[in-house]
Amino acid sequence: SAVISQKPSRDICQRGTSLTIQCQVDSQVTMMFWYRQQPGQSLTLIATANQGSEATYESGFVIDKFPISRPNLTFSTLTVSNMSPEDSSIYLCSARGLAGGNEQFFGPGTRLTVL
């Protein structure tokens, strides 16, 4: 399985500021994703991070609010911009396609609290 790390693991931020979350995979993977998970809820896909091109966003998520970068096959960042309390959630990085396989693995998550 792939080892995925994220930082920061948690943060408390002020309304109106931005936070960038980093995701590092220990091996090259085909696909990287960013999810949001509210307490007691399922996983909601924010976007697919495309290497060398703009991310593909799901309905309800826009690039201006959640800019994403993926400069290579092992690293991605998600920025939560102009934060409001409604952005408080756990943000999870995920990777799929290790060695051409179908398995998808998750990072440990970043717990974000916006005051």
Next chain:
Amino acid sequence: GENVEQHPSTLSVQEGDSAVIKCTYSDSASNYFPWYKQELGKRPQLIIDIRSNVGEKKDQRIAVTLNKTAKHFSLHITETQPEDSAVYFCAVGRSARQLTFGSGTQLTVLP
């Protein structure tokens, strides 16, 4: 797009009994069906998966069955133990595409 429904939302069983969680999906082209276990405060962990060319797969006390015709698949946990208590998510997908997740099942194994 794909629609995944998962039932039940909560499930309590006595230690040693079996637990079954079911998911249905809508896209007949889907061909990959993983199950994840998420303990409180932890990341989702892949516990078992099945591909569309297989009807059943077992790994010790865990098994998954797939009925492609009816578009549903199930997770079976036998001889449940307290450490099996967690939230379980099914997911559905295709190669090189994102997964669609079910709503989750909170499993509680009572000692």
